Amino acid sequence: MVEVTDGDTLVLAGVGPTRLIGVDTPEVFGGAECFGREASEFAGAALPPGRRLLYRLGTESRDRYGRALAYVWLGDGRLFNGLLVERGFAVPLTIAPNDELAGRFRAAARRARARSDGLWSPGACAGDPNRLLGGPSPSPAPDGARSSFRRRRASPDRDCGDFDSAPEAQRYFDRAGGGPGRDVDHLDADGDGRVCESLR
Numbered sequence: 001m002v003e004v005t006d007g008d009t010l011v012l013a014g015v016g017p018t019r020l021i022g023v024d025t026p027e028v029f030g031g032a033e034c035f036g037r038e039a040s041e042f043a044g045a046a047l048p049p050g051r052r053l054l055y056r057l058g059t060e061s062r063d064r065y066g067r068a069l070a071y072v073w074l075g076d077g078r079l080f081n082g083l084l085v086e087r088g089f090a091v092p093l094t095i096a097p098n099d100e101l102a103g104r105f106r107a108a109a110r111r112a113r114a115r116s117d118g119l120w121s122p123g124a125c126a127g128d129p130n131r132l133l134g135g136p137s138p139s140p141a142p143d144g145a146r147s148s149f150r151r152r153r154a155s156p157d158r159d160c161g162d163f164d165s166a167p168e169a170q171r172y173f174d175r176a177g178g179g180p181g182r183d184v185d186h187l188d189a190d191g192d193g194r195v196c197e198s199l200r
Contacts, residue, residue, distance in 0.1 A: 020072060082101070
C-alpha cells in the first residue's frame with residue numbers, strides 16, 4: 001500500500017489509483033459530506049504507508065477513470081471493503097459485474113445501522129448518512145443498502161449507484177436515447193439493452 005486518498009480510494013504499490021469495490025464512503029473533496037473526514041481518517045489509520053495488503057481485482061478491473069477496482073484484505077485476513085461498511089464508514093454500492101459480495105455488504109450495512117455505528121449514529125450525522133456538511137439534509141437511504149451520495153455530485157456522468165432500482169435506471173437510459181453505441185454513461189455493462197441489472 002502506498003497512500004490513502006479518501007475512505008474508498010487508495011494508491012496501491014504496483015497498481016496505482018484503486019477504488020474499493022462494492023462500497024461508497026462520504027466525500028471529502030468538493031461538496032464534503034457528513035462523516036467523510038472520519039471515513040478517510042479510519043482508512044488512513046487502518047492502512048498506514050508500508051502496511052502489507054492482499055488484493056484482488058474485480059471482474060471489471062478498471063473504471064472509466066482508469067482506477068483499478070479491487071477487493072482489499074488486511075494482513076489478518078479481514079476484507080477492508082466490508083470492514084468499512086461493518087463499522088459504519090461506508091454504505092454498499094453495487095455495480096455489475098463487480099457484484100459478487102453485494103449481499104455481504106448489504107448485511108453489514110444493516111448491522112451497522114441497527115447498532116447506530118459510524119455514519120448511522122444520531123450524533124454523527126443526525127441519523128442521516130446522506131447529509132452534506134453545512135447543507136440541507138435529504139432523507140436517509142433505507143437499510144443502508146443504497147447510497148444517494150452519488151446523486152448529489154455535480155458531474156453529468158451517471159452510474160448505477162445514482163439509482164435506487166433497475167427500473168429507475170432503465171427509465172433514465174430510455175429517456176436519454178440509450179441503445180447500442182449510445183450508452184454514454186456505461187450503464188449497460190453487457191450490451192443487452194437492460195441497464196444496472198445488479199439493482200434488480
